[in-house]
Amino acid sequence: MRYSKQRELIINIIKGRCDHPTADMIYSSAREIEPNISLGTVYRNLKLLSDEGEIITLETVDKKLHYDGDISRHSHFICEDCGKIIDLFRPANTPREISDLGLTVSGEKCIYYGKCQECQ
Amino acid sequence: MRYSKQRELIINIIKGRCDHPTADMIYSSAREIEPNISLGTVYRNLKLLSDEGEIITLETVDKKLHYDGDISRHSHFICEDCGKIIDLFRPANTPREISDLGLTVSGEKCIYYGKCQECQ
DNA sequence: GTGTTTGCAAACCGTTTGCATGTCC
């Protein structure tokens, strides 16, 4: 993988925020610094970085991919009503059934769905 | 909600299988019995049934919506490699952090991601 | 110089929707 300033910018944007932006949000931020960057480049790099394990891709209820620059072991809670994504740093115990079935959970990666405090 | 034979057919197809078909798979099955049924009708009814809580909609890694006719309390495991969806009927303990944050999990609905036995 | 990356725009594809017609009650 060769250096590119576009990719470096994208990495800095994702790693520098603590929410879970979509490709479009990252594209907007990137354009403020590098007005000529294209959406295709953003998507290509997000896919690349996700494949390399440098960022995490989250599939949510809004049919957009969300990206997380924090690759430390943690889970996510997604509000079914407002779509908000909340980090959970104290991971759940893996259910016994998962190991019984010979399944391996990646880094306790787990998505809980429910309602956040505001949407109860 | 008024009766329609298309909707009854769709319900029977989903409830009659124990996997997690996509709209397209349901559409194919439906056409074998009702060759004139349209894809739009399948989508409209799946959305309706999901909103009514009669079926469950799952967002997975393959960018297609999957549907589950089993609405009993259970979680899912999705293989990151082959996309297979496995039911987990012994739900995980909700992490303490979730209640600490004032979040409510819907019916223990939770998606674990990892590798299935074949993809290890 | 060679192979990677970019910007641009078009293509892709799962899903949604507008509308005229058909169906249920």
Add this chain to the structure above:
DNA sequence: GGACATGCAAACGGTTTGCAAACAC
């Protein structure tokens, strides 16, 4: 008869991709 549901096809929107030019090394 009136509200709801359907079939059809077009539109939608997020993501991917083909290609020529630009860039890294």
